[in-house]
Amino acid sequence: MIVLDHPGKEENEEQMHIYPKPIVAGLYLFLGLFLSFPALASAPIFPADGPVGLEPPGGMTVAESFSGFRDSEEGASILIAEFPLEAYAEIAPQFTPEKLAARMTMEGPVQKLTLAGDVEALLAAGVQTQQGVTYRKWVMIARNTDSTAMVTVQVPSTSEAYPDEEVLAALQSVRFQPRGTLEDEISRLPFTVAQRADFRAVRTLAGSGLMMTDGPKDVVADASQPLVIVASSLGSNPALRTLTEEQRTQLALTALQDLGFKDFRADATDVEEDGDVVIAGNGTDEDGRSMMLRQIMRFAPTGHVRTVCIFTAEQDIAARCDQVGQAVALKAGMGNEQLEE
Numbered sequence: 001m002i003v004l005d006h007p008g009k010e011e012n013e014e015q016m017h018i019y020p021k022p023i024v025a026g027l028y029l030f031l032g033l034f035l036s037f038p039a040l041a042s043a044p045i046f047p048a049d050g051p052v053g054l055e056p057p058g059g060m061t062v063a064e065s066f067s068g069f070r071d072s073e074e075g076a077s078i079l080i081a082e083f084p085l086e087a088y089a090e091i092a093p094q095f096t097p098e099k100l101a102a103r104m105t106m107e108g109p110v111q112k113l114t115l116a117g118d119v120e121a122l123l124a125a126g127v128q129t130q131q132g133v134t135y136r137k138w139v140m141i142a143r144n145t146d147s148t149a150m151v152t153v154q155v156p157s158t159s160e161a162y163p164d165e166e167v168l169a170a171l172q173s174v175r176f177q178p179r180g181t182l183e184d185e186i187s188r189l190p191f192t193v194a195q196r197a198d199f200r201a202v203r204t205l206a207g208s209g210l211m212m213t214d215g216p217k218d219v220v221a222d223a224s225q226p227l228v229i230v231a232s233s234l235g236s237n238p239a240l241r242t243l244t245e246e247q248r249t250q251l252a253l254t255a256l257q258d259l260g261f262k263d264f265r266a267d268a269t270d271v272e273e274d275g276d277v278v279i280a281g282n283g284t285d286e287d288g289r290s291m292m293l294r295q296i297m298r299f300a301p302t303g304h305v306r307t308v309c310i311f312t313a314e315q316d317i318a319a320r321c322d323q324v325g326q327a328v329a330l331k332a333g334m335g336n337e338q339l340e341e
Contacts, residue, residue: 044175048188052149055173057166067207076155081206088148104128144176195327197320226311252277252297296325
């Protein structure tokens, strides 16, 4: 499984989500301020004018640093992640009580839903405890004719602000709209990439990530092309200001390990003068291929952005990977001060 940050009761809390593992089905990797809206909108709101929107419940408003909505007072949030159409076939098999039980305590069976426009959807509900906080949780995947959406709602169990029927009404209101251009989507990400080092942008991920490659294929299931992912942390974590060099290194190492490659080994770790943590390592994908991994994690006072490169030894894009990672900067006004390029 891939770990994606999901804002919880505190700004820096993280949650698990169900995504395909690395390399499989094209590597759909990656894997928190607000605008004011009425308690229940009369029409769906599309965060950052993205392809997936809904009618936010209660006091939730649009979040700036991720694709979704949040109520910071209640610690409740909705994360919207959008993927290619083919991702639905990879994610849907994970929606069984047995497989979801590893992530949360299920409440009832997985439901099959039909949203407006005959959009097919699956919904799981349950309870999950993270970092000592118990959440009521709903995870829904839906697909239209050209894309897949995953919508995750979490509300602290102690909160009475979001009754089940209000959350379900919000999920039923999920709608799709035509995508903008890829460059439009990139311009709405919470970071900039001043140097792409001749990598080709393929798509954005969950409103907080960018996938790039080198080659003609957009979906790479056989490791024939390298993969570059740039992804920002979701949420603002003031504790990052006080992390020691050792703690930053451990955070970066854990993030790389969480990609799920088997037999992962870090071959080299370096903390540069500007505070970037660079880790080079290797691991084995699900098909037994030996893959090189390289990650550059850059820190702002309350957030971070990382560049992850996945490639074979023959492809050797390490130098170009560093060019991208060192040219990434979190935008001002995204819950973080600007990173120096």
